[in-house]
Amino acid sequence: MIEGLQAQPAAAPALPATTASRARARSSARIRGVVVAGVWWVLSIGLVVVAWEAAAALHLIDPVILPPPHEFIGEIRNQAQFLMPAVGVERTGANFVALTAIVASVQRVLIGLFLAFVAGVLTGSVAFSFAIVRKLTLPTVTLLAPIAPVAWIPLAIVAFGVGDWSAIFVVFVGIYFTLTLATVKAMTNVDPVYVDAARVLGARRGQIMRHVVLPAAIPALFDLVRMNLFGAWMGVLAAEMVGVNTGLGAIVMVGRSMMNMNLTFLGMAMIGLVGYLLDAAFGLVQRRVLWWRRATEL
Amino acid sequence: MAALECRGVTKVWGESTDREVVALQDIDLVVGRGEFVVVIGPSGCGKSTLLKLLAGLETPTAGRLLHGGQVISGPEVDRSLIFQQPSLYPWLSALDNVAFGLKLRGVPRAERHRQAEEFLRQVGLREFARKHPHELSGGMQQRVAIARALCVGADTLLMDEPFAALDVQTRYQMQAFLLDIWHGTGKTAVFVTHHIDEAVYLADRVVVLTARPGRVLDSVSIDMPRPRSVVGEAFERYRALLVERLRAEVARAFQEQELVEMLDTRIK
Ligand SMILES: Nc1ncnc2c1ncn2[C@@H]1O[C@H](COP(=O)(O)OP(=O)(O)OP(=O)(O)O)[C@@H](O)[C@H]1O
Numbered sequence: 186m187i188e189g190l191q192a193q194p195a196a197a198p199a200l201p202a203t204t205a206s207r208a209r210a211r212s213s214a215r216i217r218g219v220v221v222a223g224v225w226w227v228l229s230i231g232l233v234v235v236a237w238e239a240a241a242a243l244h245l246i247d248p249v250i251l252p253p254p255h256e257f258i259g260e261i262r263n264q265a266q267f268l269m270p271a272v273g274v275e276r277t278g279a280n281f282v283a284l285t286a287i288v289a290s291v292q293r294v295l296i297g298l299f300l301a302f303v304a305g306v307l308t309g310s311v312a313f314s315f316a317i318v319r320k321l322t323l324p325t326v327t328l329l330a331p332i333a334p335v336a337w338i339p340l341a342i343v344a345f346g347v348g349d350w351s352a353i354f355v356v357f358v359g360i361y362f363t364l365t366l367a368t369v370k371a372m373t374n375v376d377p378v379y380v381d382a383a384r385v386l387g388a389r390r391g392q393i394m395r396h397v398v399l400p401a402a403i404p405a406l407f408d409l410v411r412m413n414l415f416g417a418w419m420g421v422l423a424a425e426m427v428g429v430n431t432g433l434g435a436i437v438m439v440g441r442s443m444m445n446m447n448l449t450f451l452g453m454a455m456i457g458l459v460g461y462l463l464d465a466a467f468g469l470v471q472r473r474v475l476w477w478r479r480a481t482e483l
Numbered sequence: 484m485a486a487l488e489c490r491g492v493t494k495v496w497g498e499s500t501d502r503e504v505v506a507l508q509d510i511d512l513v514v515g516r517g518e519f520v521v522v523i524g525p526s527g528c529g530k531s532t533l534l535k536l537l538a539g540l541e542t543p544t545a546g547r548l549l550h551g552g553q554v555i556s557g558p559e560v561d562r563s564l565i566f567q568q569p570s571l572y573p574w575l576s577a578l579d580n581v582a583f584g585l586k587l588r589g590v591p592r593a594e595r596h597r598q599a600e601e602f603l604r605q606v607g608l609r610e611f612a613r614k615h616p617h618e619l620s621g622g623m624q625q626r627v628a629i630a631r632a633l634c635v636g637a638d639t640l641l642m643d644e645p646f647a648a649l650d651v652q653t654r655y656q657m658q659a660f661l662l663d664i665w666h667g668t669g670k671t672a673v674f675v676t677h678h679i680d681e682a683v684y685l686a687d688r689v690v691v692l693t694a695r696p697g698r699v700l701d702s703v704s705i706d707m708p709r710p711r712s713v714v715g716e717a718f719e720r721y722r723a724l725l726v727e728r729l730r731a732e733v734a735r736a737f738q739e740q741e742l743v744e745m746l747d748t749r750i751k
């Protein structure tokens with residue numbers, strides 16, 4: 186009996202200790218995974234940079250047309266005068282102005298996507314709910330959907346002039362029809378047992394739409410927005426190149442027209458980096474906020 | 484007085500298409516108020532179809548269904564159906580799933596959570612209130628679904644194999660829990676199962692359906708005092724009787740299936 190009493194306090198802390206150490210092992214395994222992946226990123230990019238720098242140092246390429254990375258990245262310091270078209274952000278130094286161009290482009294993409302998402306889901310919901318609307322609109326929408334964002338640029342510039350709104354319009358109109366179609370499809374595909382369960386619990390039509398069909402369909406729609414992100418990004422950049430004279434697309438074109446390839450490459454590097462970060466941010470939203478689709482598909 | 488009545492109910496799926504299926508034919512069934520009726524029958528004989536008709540989710544091709552003397556024309560909150568397949572909303576926590584029916588009725592958040600928590604406690608899942616369905620086992624999900632159906636306060640419970648995914652221990656617990664509720668509240672229950680032991684243990688009356696198209700083959704009253712024991716001579720007798728009834732039907736269903744397959748291969 187005394188032995189039993191002594192054994193208990195010894196045994197009790199043993200359990201939390203093992204679960205804690207297991208959790209620690211798991212998180213350290215995750216950190217190791219991230220570090221390993223990071224090393225490969227550095228190696229992969231480093232390889233290209235080293236080859237490029239070497240080719241420039243050995244005069245295999247013309248540094249005026251293909252400036253090596255250290256040159257065009259160093260360009261950030263003295264590009265203030267070319268990056269002037271500031272949008273909303275004070276120009277306190279050259280870095281800040283590059284940031285301004287990024288802010289301008291990203292803002293346009295996000296506003297355009299947001300408006301297209303809201304409008305597409307709304308139109309799609311109405312078309313899903315009312316057969317007449319659906320039959321009247323879907324054929325037209327189906328024909329308009331495949332028109333890529335860039336194809337809308339000429340119309341946008343004629344209609345909205347050279348400002349934010351024509352870039353936003355390009356994104357909006359390039360995604361809106363696709364999203365309307367996808368909304369109807371996603372809502373049609375909602376598992377009927379979800380709808381039946383709500384009906385049995387006393388849901389009316391509008392409640393089924395709001396509390397069941399919409400939440401069930403939204404993750405699929407967000408997937409679609411993410412897939413169209415690069416198309417929208419391209420649309421904005423192209424609009425900035427041909428008419429809207431601010432943003433990252435404009436920087437690349439300014440560099441070309443002044444034969445300053447450092448500026449062009451700096452712009453390209455920022456376009457790649459920002460595009461990647463946008464996609465990663467969307468992925469994060471999907472996992473954190475709209476996790477249930479993936480969770481149920483497992 | 485009858486709680487539920489089926490009068491000559493026939494259900495044909497996909498009528499006048501090439502995939503026409505007669506699921507139920509000419510069903511006559513009366514369920515008394517407060518009665519616990521268990522429905523058994525070969526797979527595919529139309530048990531789920533029958534419950535959907537009683538819930539008001541589907542309309543019969545012929546015949547009439549009544550609830551408390553009124554024709555069933557759509558779903559009502561006083562007839563709750565627990566589905567055979569998972570039907571919890573993956574985007575809601577267990578607690579919010581249980582409270583869903585109250586939310587539809589406009590019950591304030593704090594109040595509906597209080598009630599939902601009580602039902603979760605009754606099905607033994609209070610600690611899992613904040614978990615989402617994908618974090619629960621299949622059996623736990625089904626218990627949440629039961630709590631959800633109970634939470635709206637229906638007087639008639641339609642249950643489609645609700646315990647099929649549970650292990651033996653939990654199944655016994657849930658059966659006892661269900662009988663408690665039924666006994667304490669005088670609810671009417673129609674319960675579909677494949678387990679004959681479960682049928683004998685729960686039922687006032689077991690209705691045996693034929694292979695498709697489902698008709699009522701037999702209706703066996705279980706005259707055993709409650710609480711029942713699952714061992715003993717009376718239990719075994721009922722069990723043997725139902726097994727015998729079902730075996731013949733299942734054999735017939737299989738033969739028919741084989742015949743259909745044989746014809747199919749001939750045609751190809
Ligand atoms: N929504 C539907 N549309 C078309 N046919 C259906 C539908 N639901 C069921 N059926 C058909 O009706 C028949 C009876 O199906 P039901 O689901 O009622 O059988 P069940 O007795 O519940 O079977 P199980 O024991 O396997 O659950 C089956 O042949 C099935 O294919």
Ligand SMILES: [Mg+2]
Pocket residue numbers: 530531532567643
């Ligand atoms: Mg079934």
